[in-house]
Amino acid sequence: MTERNTTTRNSRVENKRANGNAVKQAQPDVATARKSGGDAKELLISFYKEMVFIRNFELKASEMYQKARIGGYCHLNLGEEATVVGLMKAMHPDDYLFTTYREHGYALSKGSDPGKVMAELFGKADGISHGWGGSMHLFDKETHLMGGYGIVGGQIPPATGAALAISYKNKPSDQSPIVVCIMGDGTTNIGAFHESLNIAAVWKLPIVYVIVNNLLGMGTSVEMASGEPELYKRGASYRIQGIRIDGEDPLEVYNKSSEMFQIAREEYRPVIIEALSHRLKGHSVVDPAKYRSEDEVKEAEQHDPIPKVEQQLLDMGYITKADIDAIAAEAKKRVQDAVTFAEQSPNPDLDKLFSNVYATKINGDLHRLPGEPLFNEHSFDEATEKLK
Amino acid sequence: MTIKTYRQTLHDTLAEEMRRDQDILLIGEEIGHFEGSYKITSGLLAEFGPERVKDTPIAEEGFVGAAIGAAMLGLRPIVEIMTINFSLVAMDQIINHAAKIHAMFGGQATVPMVIRTPGGGGQQLGASHSQNIEVFYAHIPGLKVVCPATPADAKGLLKAAIKDNDPVLFLENLGLYGTKGEVPEEDYTLEIGKANVAKQGSDITIISYSKATTVALEVANELSKEQISVEVVDLRSLRPLDRHTIVKSVRKTSRAVVIEDDWLTYGIGAEIAATIQEGAFDYLDAPVRRVAAAEVPVPYSKPLELASLPDATTLSKVVHQVLDATAFTR
Numbered sequence: 001m002t003e004r005n006t007t008t009r010n011s012r013v014e015n016k017r018a019n020g021n022a023v024k025q026a027q028p029d030v031a032t033a034r035k036s037g038g039d040a041k042e043l044l045i046s047f048y049k050e051m052v053f054i055r056n057f058e059l060k061a062s063e064m065y066q067k068a069r070i071g072g073y074c075h076l077n078l079g080e081e082a083t084v085v086g087l088m089k090a091m092h093p094d095d096y097l098f099t100t101y102r103e104h105g106y107a108l109s110k111g112s113d114p115g116k117v118m119a120e121l122f123g124k125a126d127g128i129s130h131g132w133g134g135s136m137h138l139f140d141k142e143t144h145l146m147g148g149y150g151i152v153g154g155q156i157p158p159a160t161g162a163a164l165a166i167s168y169k170n171k172p173s174d175q176s177p178i179v180v181c182i183m184g185d186g187t188t189n190i191g192a193f194h195e196s197l198n199i200a201a202v203w204k205l206p207i208v209y210v211i212v213n214n215l216l217g218m219g220t221s222v223e224m225a226s227g228e229p230e231l232y233k234r235g236a237s238y239r240i241q242g243i244r245i246d247g248e249d250p251l252e253v254y255n256k257s258s259e260m261f262q263i264a265r266e267e268y269r270p271v272i273i274e275a276l277s278h279r280l281k282g283h284s285v286v287d288p289a290k291y292r293s294e295d296e297v298k299e300a301e302q303h304d305p306i307p308k309v310e311q312q313l314l315d316m317g318y319i320t321k322a323d324i325d326a327i328a329a330e331a332k333k334r335v336q337d338a339v340t341f342a343e344q345s346p347n348p349d350l351d352k353l354f355s356n357v358y359a360t361k362i363n364g365d366l367h368r369l370p371g372e373p374l375f376n377e378h379s380f381d382e383a384t385e386k387l388k
Numbered sequence: 389m390t391i392k393t394y395r396q397t398l399h400d401t402l403a404e405e406m407r408r409d410q411d412i413l414l415i416g417e418e419i420g421h422f423e424g425s426y427k428i429t430s431g432l433l434a435e436f437g438p439e440r441v442k443d444t445p446i447a448e449e450g451f452v453g454a455a456i457g458a459a460m461l462g463l464r465p466i467v468e469i470m471t472i473n474f475s476l477v478a479m480d481q482i483i484n485h486a487a488k489i490h491a492m493f494g495g496q497a498t499v500p501m502v503i504r505t506p507g508g509g510g511q512q513l514g515a516s517h518s519q520n521i522e523v524f525y526a527h528i529p530g531l532k533v534v535c536p537a538t539p540a541d542a543k544g545l546l547k548a549a550i551k552d553n554d555p556v557l558f559l560e561n562l563g564l565y566g567t568k569g570e571v572p573e574e575d576y577t578l579e580i581g582k583a584n585v586a587k588q589g590s591d592i593t594i595i596s597y598s599k600a601t602t603v604a605l606e607v608a609n610e611l612s613k614e615q616i617s618v619e620v621v622d623l624r625s626l627r628p629l630d631r632h633t634i635v636k637s638v639r640k641t642s643r644a645v646v647i648e649d650d651w652l653t654y655g656i657g658a659e660i661a662a663t664i665q666e667g668a669f670d671y672l673d674a675p676v677r678r679v680a681a682a683e684v685p686v687p688y689s690k691p692l693e694l695a696s697l698p699d700a701t702t703l704s705k706v707v708h709q710v711l712d713a714t715a716f717t718r
């Protein structure tokens with residue numbers, strides 16, 4: 001449960017890899033890449049590109065919200081891009097992801113189509129949840145995104161159950177899928193978190209609980225809300241190993257997450273990752289965040305991962321200023337394409353209002369718009385006819 | 389009288405009561421430092437300090453339960469649950485504990501607490517954030533459920549709820565916070581369990597509560613231009629339910645329509661309709677009709693969401709249908 005503990009375990013995982021236990025998917029292996037020099041460069045550049053893309057997507061979402069193209073609540077990953085990208089790239093494509101309402105970046109980075117994600121925010125028929133979920137409730141069967149959930153902690157028990165299904169049908173190995181369950185710092189205070197951790201521990205489930213610690217719930221700080229503010233230690237009562245990582249460094253997130261994911265995969269036991277991160281803006285688009293002092297905001301801005309990675313890339317001579325501009329232009333264009341797709345998508349069909357309430361056929365008529373009578377002669381006679 | 393918003397009235401009433409009674413404390417998520425998710429408690433931390441305005445971790449079951457225990461020892465906690473959807477996480481404490489403790493221990497303990505929480509759909513918040521599930525609580529013996537529709541009622545019922553020695557669920561509505569109305573300046577308390585005839589009329593009764601009452605009054609005013617005289621009964625309290633006022637009105641008008649923001653089947657309107665058929669059967673000219681939400685998890689998409697929720701147009705249409713069915717003449 002200590003850092004040292006983790007390191008020993010990590011080296012064990014490294015050894016296994018070195019012994020030729022190839023990881024199933026062709027995931028870039030930073031440890032080796034770093035040694036060879038070349039691939040680390042490619043990896044960091046690709047992470048940077050994706051972070052810039054998510055940043056642009058989120059800024060556009062904010063703009064579209066102000067223009068009332070997006071409704072409801074809209075929570076952004078601004079400031080958390082390094083955490084998002086590092087985590088998602090460390091996952092195997094067939095790993096399952098359960099996440100929160102602050103999930104646009106996760107969906108994009110796990111491989112969902114940006115047009116469909118934007119269309120969902122617009123509430124359109126081509127949206128990734130067919131216009132039914134909105135910003136907080138993205139779902140993508142293909143990429144194994146098992147949903148963004150709006151009730152704090154709501155995702156944690158189902159994620160734990162998904163890990164049960166995996167352990168039921170698979171054996172621990174570096175080939176096995178796992179579940180990654182994302183949550184915020186504030187979420188570690190709800191009962192569902194503790195109940196799930198205990199269940200995962202006693203059932204030995206292949207699940208990684210990721211706590212994205214952006215230091216705030218809505219306006220409540222971690223210190224105010226958590227008896228143990230070092231959140232990675234909260235698994236201690238269940239003997240769940242946890243580590244704290246620097247969520248501003250996409251390579252660190254990627255490396256350390258890969259190692260923790262490997263433990264869950266190969267040993268079938270739950271682990272915790274706490275990624276330290278910063279929320280650049282308010283809790284959601286409409287929150288002016290007046291409760292934050294100017295200093296706090298400045299501090300958060302200093303932790304913005306994008307300029308940091310950018311500087312790193314420039315310092316190492318991996319990219320030029322011109323490349324940076326080109327990357328930004330490319331990201332803007334992809335986001336604009338997503339907006340165009342969302343704008344052109346139709347509204348969901350009103351006829352389908354009742355189509356998805358149940359997965360099965362139901363007896364009885366529950367398809368009634370507001371104000372429609374329970375019976376009219378016609379419907380009553382029809383029903384009588386059917387009963388004959 | 390002063391004109392105030394529903395939000396401001398709640399704020400002022402909380403402050404007034406806290407000044408009056410030192411045993412009142414506020415408990416809830418983001419109510420202090422963040423000034424309240426919907427800014428009802430704005431400024432109260434500054435006035436009353438962290439001992440009396442307690443920000444909580446995100447732990448609805450935990451802090452609602454803690455309020456129950458504090459109430460058992462004589463404090464008078466007012467809990468804010470950010471929206472009624474999140475009360476589901478605390479339902480065991482509310483229903484199995486707050487509502488039971490007085491009876492289950494033979495009347496020896498009391499739980500004088502208030503749970504303030506807004507319902508409301510129509511804000512594109514998606515299925516799990518748009519529910520009107522007050523009926524869950526209105527179903528439970530041992531709880532009281534009040535549902536003010538106007539700023540004045542918000543003041544009168546909040547004062548009553550705070551002074552009540554039983555647990556009271558105080559239902560607010562996201563769509564009402566910005567609405568304005570006249571509010572009495574003096575210490576103004578309403579009796580819990582009494583409905584209000586919000587508008588007198590003779591042709592048909594519309595029964596409603598919370599935000600739906602604003603829709604009922606809007607429709608009543610529109611219909612008066614067509615020489616249709618609508619009586620609006622605003623329930624003010626779902627439990628106890630003032631059956632007498634409902635029946636009295638329908639005995640006079642002979643026609644009744646309920647508008648409710650919850651779902652139709654087993655909704656509040658079902659209880660109202662049952663009350664009317666038993667209490668005013670011989671007076672009724674037409675079956676009681678209900679205007680409620682379509683029975684779907686509320687969709688995010690704006691046009692779908694609009695189609696699934698009751699509104700003034702639908703209510704007006706149903707009122708006309710009832711009048712037409714009874715050969716109504718002006």
Ligand SMILES: Cc1ncc(C[n+]2csc(CCOP(=O)(O)OP(=O)(O)O)c2C)c(N)n1
Pocket residue numbers: 102150151152153183184185186187188214216217218283417446448470474477
């Ligand atoms: C059960 C429940 N209670 C309250 C809320 C309202 N709420 C939404 S997000 C949030 C803060 C969550 O903070 P954290 O877990 O740190 O995640 P972050 O938003 O910082 O990513 C709250 C209180 C909710 N959605 N569900």
Ligand SMILES: [Mg+2]
Pocket residue numbers: 184185186212213214215216217218
């Ligand atoms: Mg947080």
